[in-house]
Amino acid sequence: MASGPGTLTLPSGRVPYEAHRARALVLAARGRPDEALSELNEGWTDDWPLPAVYLTDVARVHLLAGRYAQAIEALHLAVRGTEHAEPEVPALACECVRNAPELWRRALELAFAGGTVSQRTRTAWFVLRGRLAA
Numbered sequence: 001m002a003s004g005p006g007t008l009t010l011p012s013g014r015v016p017y018e019a020h021r022a023r024a025l026v027l028a029a030r031g032r033p034d035e036a037l038s039e040l041n042e043g044w045t046d047d048w049p050l051p052a053v054y055l056t057d058v059a060r061v062h063l064l065a066g067r068y069a070q071a072i073e074a075l076h077l078a079v080r081g082t083e084h085a086e087p088e089v090p091a092l093a094c095e096c097v098r099n100a101p102e103l104w105r106r107a108l109e110l111a112f113a114g115g116t117v118s119q120r121t122r123t124a125w126f127v128l129r130g131r132l133a134a
Contacts, residue, residue, distance in 0.1 A: 085115030
């Protein structure tokens with residue numbers, strides 16, 4: 001990868017997923033979500049991250065790119081059937097609904113798709129809060 005002003009390069013050799021995540025978020029914030037998703041995929045191995053963590057990161061990329069419906073879908077996949085949801089899910093869902101209020105029903109569905117009872121309740125509250133703030 002060419003190096004220049006504003007370019008984030010990764011070292012050669014095995015790079016930890018967290019470095020790929022950081023680069024992906026920068027790419028998404030710069031309006032390059034497809035490259036960001038490829039970057040996340042490149043860092044994913046059988047060992048790490050867990051699918052729920054990976055899908056939460058996919059949701060972050062979509063959120064940064066303004067793809068709110070895709071972010072909600074990624075979050076739904078991240079929580080579906082899990083005993084413990086990622087702690088960032090409520091805030092991400094809230095931000096999606098704040099930016100795209102028409103998604104509040106789908107976001108509410110994701111709130112009840114997985115996680116502990118308290119996590120489900122917290123996510124539902126954040127979704128409603130995002131809807132009211134819109």
